[in-house]
Amino acid sequence: MRNIKITVEYDGTNYSGWQIQKNTGETIQQKIEQVLTEINQAKVSVCGASRTDAGVHALGQTANFLLNSSIPTANIPQAMNRLLPNDIICKEARDVGLTFHARHDAKGKKYRYRILNQRYRSVFKRDYAYYLKYPLNVTAMQQAGRYLEGTHDFSAFAASGSSIKDPVRTISSLEIKRRDGEIWLDIIGNGFLYKMVRIITGTLIELGSGQLTVAEIRKIIANKERNQAGFTAPAHALTLMEVYY
Numbered sequence: 001m002r003n004i005k006i007t008v009e010y011d012g013t014n015y016s017g018w019q020i021q022k023n024t025g026e027t028i029q030q031k032i033e034q035v036l037t038e039i040n041q042a043k044v045s046v047c048g049a050s051r052t053d054a055g056v057h058a059l060g061q062t063a064n065f066l067l068n069s070s071i072p073t074a075n076i077p078q079a080m081n082r083l084l085p086n087d088i089i090c091k092e093a094r095d096v097g098l099t100f101h102a103r104h105d106a107k108g109k110k111y112r113y114r115i116l117n118q119r120y121r122s123v124f125k126r127d128y129a130y131y132l133k134y135p136l137n138v139t140a141m142q143q144a145g146r147y148l149e150g151t152h153d154f155s156a157f158a159a160s161g162s163s164i165k166d167p168v169r170t171i172s173s174l175e176i177k178r179r180d181g182e183i184w185l186d187i188i189g190n191g192f193l194y195k196m197v198r199i200i201t202g203t204l205i206e207l208g209s210g211q212l213t214v215a216e217i218r219k220i221i222a223n224k225e226r227n228q229a230g231f232t233a234p235a236h237a238l239t240l241m242e243v244y245y
Contacts, residue, residue: 115183138177
């Protein structure tokens, strides 16, 4: 029995998120498990580092699974990619210790939220960036972002429906920059609450449009009330960039 760690990239547009759930459409985990079960000729269960929501993409999702097959590890990506749909690809496979767990052993994750901030929409970016025609004050967003860095109780930025009891998380970096008509919000943390990145993004968008002030961000964090933070930004513009171990 071998424990294999893989890195996968996917376009989440047509999926109901990463995790297999009852009474939902197809998921990324489901597709990968089907392929690995065929390769292994026995049931394979996959554990992902991040349970990305429906519509969210990944450039560097990681996962691990136990494998009985004699297939060389170096050949696993090629074997998987022959069977996977075109919107999911395995980029790397490595042997890891039997105790390795993709989610529990992760030290941090990096997400990117893309805002298309220009006069017209883009046909080619419509599934990957959130379009906003009105200008945003990036300088104010950057100032507010600095208040969100560090270790805080992020209850105000968590959607209901999560079973996680401890809302304290550490954001080590929150960088906001302009790139070719887009605004990128890059956030690195040791973990994220349910829809936390999207709620932070929605709050910063409201700030950038003048609906909130920088001083109010500190109050939102301190008060820990979800209804004081901004809206939940759409899922399609969010990408899991990397998982750190």
